[in-house]
Amino acid sequence: VVVNVSEKYKDKMPNWFSILENNEDIRRAVTLDDGTSALFCHIELDLKRGAYAGNFIRGDWLENVGMEVPTTVDELYEVLVAFRDQDPNKNGQPDKIPWVEDKGFAAIGVLAGSWGLIYQDIQRDPNDPNKITYWPLVNDGANFTDFITTLNKWYKEKLLDQEFASQDDSQREAKILSHQGGFGFAYTVHYNTWSSTLKETVPEAKMVGLKPLVGIAGKPYGTNHAHVRPAAPNEGNCITVQAEKDGVIDACLKFIDYLYSEEGSTLINWGIEGVSYTVEPDGTKKWTDAITNDPEFRLQDKVFVYAIPTWGSWPKIMDYDAWASIELTTDEAKQAHENYWQADTGILVPPLLLSQQEGERYSQIMTDVNTALSENFVKFVMGTRPLSEISRLPQEIKDMGIEEAMEIYQRAYDRYMAK
Known part of the structure; x- marks a missing residue:
């Protein structure tokens, strides 16, 4: 049995519920018909990432x-x-x-x-x-x-x-x-x-x-239904009532909510500042030489030592820029991505x-x-x-x-x- 956090613990997950309150499509995707919120999955704040x-x-x-x-x-x-x-x-x-x-x-x-x-x-x-x-x-x-x-x-x-x-x-x-x-x-x-x-x-x-x-x-x-799906409600994580019985419910809620915070999202998508990435004067992030110039591993492989920018079957906010820095490393890839994004979404089904x-x-x-x-x-x-x-x-x-x-x-x- 899973915990309905929207009933008893809403105040303990400010980041998660802020996302639901400010994004109608995500709220529809991850809550049950009666408003129950029990599933925590990866979400997309920029649907363009789905044009892959x-x-x-x-x-x-x-x-x-x-x-x-x-x-x-x-x-x-x-x-x-x-x-x-x-x-x-x-x-x-x-x-x-x-x-x-x-x-x-x-x-x-x-x-x-x-x-x-x-x-x-x-x-x-x-x-x-x-x-x-x-x-x-x-x-x-x-x-x-x-x-x-x-x-x-x-x-x-x-x-x-x-x-x-x-x-x-x-x-x-x-x-x-x-x-x-x-x-x-x-x-x-x-x-x-x-x-x-x-x-x-x-x-x-x-x-x-x-x-x-x-x-x-x-x-x-x-x-590709990903063009209209801001969340993956068929995969993710839930908190069971056992967490309440064991007295660890607060820790579970705090951890999951952290993953939906700006700091937590940056950690899971980019890693550690100064080690795996740096912040440019304009605020954009850039992988360090430790990621891009490893003599043994490609960028696409080395990055997973510190971050997970391209996967998301658990609680996280997918970061478009982090994903693009791995998936769109050539002009041909960038142009293909732009062209794929031109699709009409009229026959696609939301989550x-x-x-x-x-x-x-x-x-x-x-x-x-x-x-x-x-x-x-x-x-x-x-x-x-x-x-x-x-x-x-x-x-x-x-x-x-x-x-x-x-x-x-x-x-x-x-x-x-x-x-």
Whole structure:
């Protein structure tokens, strides 16, 4: 049994409750329907940090085929055709894979936003932001059908990696780093690591982070819920009633509240002043040479000796500047981050809390639905199940209980909005 700190101990956690009182979205995310505050998780005061994932394209390949950075699905198609038919990596070999993908379908997931869809997930309806739906059901399945039909066409034309359904992430990465792939998924950190590796053999290599593309949905919809989630209510820490019985409740409350203070936040994100970081005259923080110039460890590794700027599954305030100093160390990474941030958030779902009963039932339904959809998705794209049968899918997943799952999330969304 956990302690409801909002009832008995509000005065002992001034930092935590100040955050809740001054940030409506965070309060909605971390409190129960009755106002109970019992969970302490990482929170985001700057949602821009959530723009860490999207699709990339090889900028030098674009230059080599005389084309511009695509902004629409149609333009991407033309670029991929050029990558296939010309010699964008200038090695004279027929080894180009226009779009490199693996069985995680990450780039497919990002691209689905161009159709107003979120791959394998509950979402808001692009036609009604207060309505929860599921991606094969948007516009009575019309968007899903067009999306699958497009991917099937691109697969047949060898624009999409022919091994996308079987290879893992390491195999995909190997193709990218050997200059075979021109388009795919990338986290912002990849613009630091992959880019430097690519430049070792091709100095002019350039990774360009794409803004979400516009397709039939008419908007550059994003598919990463982190863009609208200021807290992670499904992970974190609670204080149990055992702390009261053992007489340590005050110490627990004081410690957790400290982590949400300015001093505590600085300690966990930056470490110790004068040792791991210094404060510049303008007030900004900077890592010391002990972090940036260690002869044995990279910056991304050495920093964890003193601080935890990029992780957050416990009580803490994520510090955007600390995170950016680790994740965005190149101009390419910074530009990709800015472009990823341009996503329209209209179909994303805020952090919702389900009751235990709701969560168990939802998971039960979605395990079956997502498994069936994943299997059929691959069959449709690869052509082993005829496209003429796509229209059957909505009823097939309705028979599995998808409408009940949507109702569960709709109730949770309505409760969230009413808080």
